[in-house]
Amino acid sequence: MKARIIAVINQKGGVGKTTTSVNLTHALARMGNKITVIDFDPQSHLAVALGVVGKQQSGIDEVMLGQSLLQQQMLPVRDNLNLVVAGPRLQTLEQLNESGAHRGDLLQKALAQNLENQDFIFIDCPPSSGVLVANALFAADELLVPMTSDYLALQGLSHLMGTIKKYEMALNKKYRLRLVMSRYIPSRRISKQVLQTMNKYFPGQVLATPIRETAALAECPSFGKTIFEYRPGWRSAKDFELLAIDFLAGRVM
Amino acid sequence: MSKKDENSMIGYDPLAWLHETEVEKQTFEQQVNTADAWVELDDEPDIETGENGWVETENSDSDGWVLNTEPSAEIGGENKPATAQTQSIVLNSVQNIQIVSQLHAQLLMALASGNKIDIDASAVTQIDTATLQLLVVLKQTAASQKIEVSIDFPSESFIKSAKLLGLSEVLNVEQHTCGLF
Numbered sequence: 001m002k003a004r005i006i007a008v009i010n011q012k013g014g015v016g017k018t019t020t021s022v023n024l025t026h027a028l029a030r031m032g033n034k035i036t037v038i039d040f041d042p043q044s045h046l047a048v049a050l051g052v053v054g055k056q057q058s059g060i061d062e063v064m065l066g067q068s069l070l071q072q073q074m075l076p077v078r079d080n081l082n083l084v085v086a087g088p089r090l091q092t093l094e095q096l097n098e099s100g101a102h103r104g105d106l107l108q109k110a111l112a113q114n115l116e117n118q119d120f121i122f123i124d125c126p127p128s129s130g131v132l133v134a135n136a137l138f139a140a141d142e143l144l145v146p147m148t149s150d151y152l153a154l155q156g157l158s159h160l161m162g163t164i165k166k167y168e169m170a171l172n173k174k175y176r177l178r179l180v181m182s183r184y185i186p187s188r189r190i191s192k193q194v195l196q197t198m199n200k201y202f203p204g205q206v207l208a209t210p211i212r213e214t215a216a217l218a219e220c221p222s223f224g225k226t227i228f229e230y231r232p233g234w235r236s237a238k239d240f241e242l243l244a245i246d247f248l249a250g251r252v253m
Numbered sequence: 254m255s256k257k258d259e260n261s262m263i264g265y266d267p268l269a270w271l272h273e274t275e276v277e278k279q280t281f282e283q284q285v286n287t288a289d290a291w292v293e294l295d296d297e298p299d300i301e302t303g304e305n306g307w308v309e310t311e312n313s314d315s316d317g318w319v320l321n322t323e324p325s326a327e328i329g330g331e332n333k334p335a336t337a338q339t340q341s342i343v344l345n346s347v348q349n350i351q352i353v354s355q356l357h358a359q360l361l362m363a364l365a366s367g368n369k370i371d372i373d374a375s376a377v378t379q380i381d382t383a384t385l386q387l388l389v390v391l392k393q394t395a396a397s398q399k400i401e402v403s404i405d406f407p408s409e410s411f412i413k414s415a416k417l418l419g420l421s422e423v424l425n426v427e428q429h430t431c432g433l434f
């Protein structure tokens with residue numbers, strides 16, 4: 001069976017794309033799903049958060065440039081969880097160059113190889129709307145959009161939806177769209193209202209479990225640990241376990 | 254439109270357009286039909302049109318062509334929707350002078366009924382000077398009416414032609430999305 005390809009996407013920075021990519025994939029892997037997660041951000045935060053800090057290691061950059069196969073770049077970082085790092089040349093792929101080498105379908109081609117027994121490929125997108133995000137939108141069948149519960153995040157979501165609709169038209173496909181309420185602060189009145197607004201516009205598309213803002217989630221990247229290693233059994237670990245079930249079973253608000 | 258309740262902490266609702274798009278598609282189709290009708294009416298003598306159905310004037314800054322919105326305002330005026338919206342236009346693979354009046358009619362309708370015009374240029378393999386000029390005039394006319402025009406996903410051919418004529422900057426097709434399709 002073909003692996004499901006999911007882009008974790010939001011052009012707004014700091015909304016929890018990487019935190020979701022790290023902890024949701026680890027939660028899914030712990031349940032026995034075979035996962036590959038691609039660090040598609042030249043900042044390499046995903047790799048750092050998973051404890052991989054090799055500087056000049058190649059990764060998805062070489063795969064996109066046709067110099068190696070995805071399988072060759074997969075690092076087994078946890079049971080059932082492979083990481084593909086960004087690699088030093090991902091940044092140059094993001095930059096426009098005159099030769100016309102910037103292409104939208106490089107990642108799609110790279111992922112079209114036979115990925116034996118992988119259930120899910122996650123792509124942790126950078127906070128931009130450049131060539132890399134275009135590549136992710138070409139390659140993905142599903143989009144997972146982490147959203148924070150503040151007003152400007154809604155503004156950003158409006159922009160993102162405009163982009164997504166354009167791509168759907170141009171590529172003639174319809175994404176399976178899921179939103180994750182991220183960095184949720186239940187005690188704030190605006191949080192609830194943003195959540196209501198999201199449910200109004202995306203009925204049946206907001207995953208059931210909001211990921212709450214906690215100190216533990218902010219701390220764990222600096223130790224290169226997922227929440228299941230850093231604070232097993234704590235409430236953030238439970239949030240992500242529930243989110244993994246939501247994701248698999250399509251449980252929505 | 255979003256209803257405001259007293260306790261709401263969300264003032265202007267940036268997502269409201271998502272609920273408007275369905276209506277928009279319908280009205281746009283009607284509009285396009287009206288536009289076709291206009292093309293047929295187009296040789297009526299009281300409008301001073303050039304051979305491609307657009308108005309020629311002496312002192313215009315773009316080689317004498319202007320995008321005149323008058324006719325569409327007369328005919329499409331009654332159909333003009335109450336809410337401002339995004340109009341989408343997809344360019345054909347070959348865009349040349351033979352079909353430029355068709356495009357002209359479409360653009361007129363879009364100008365008359367939208368506050369934003371998205372032009373999908375991904376499929377273009379050939380585009381001629383007449384069409385590019387029309388697009389430049391559209392940009393200028395739209396700007397004067399505070400209507401935003403974006404040329405999305407321009408193909409390599411589109412960009413090449415635009416560059417050749419020194420129009421890529423005016424048409425704003427130099428962004429990073431160029432050549433992705």
Ligand SMILES: Nc1ncnc2c1ncn2[C@@H]1O[C@H](COP(=O)(O)OP(=O)(O)OP(=O)(O)O)[C@@H](O)[C@H]1O
Nearest residue numbers: 013014015016017018019127183212213214217218
């Ligand atoms: N639920 C949470 N509770 C506490 N801190 C969080 C939570 N989610 C994310 N953070 C912190 O917020 C910051 C931004 O999160 P993250 O890196 O996941 O966002 P991002 O969308 O990937 O950012 P970027 O756009 O820069 O890639 C990080 O420092 C992260 O540790």
Ligand SMILES: [Mg+2]
Nearest residue numbers: 017018041045
């Ligand atoms: Mg990130």
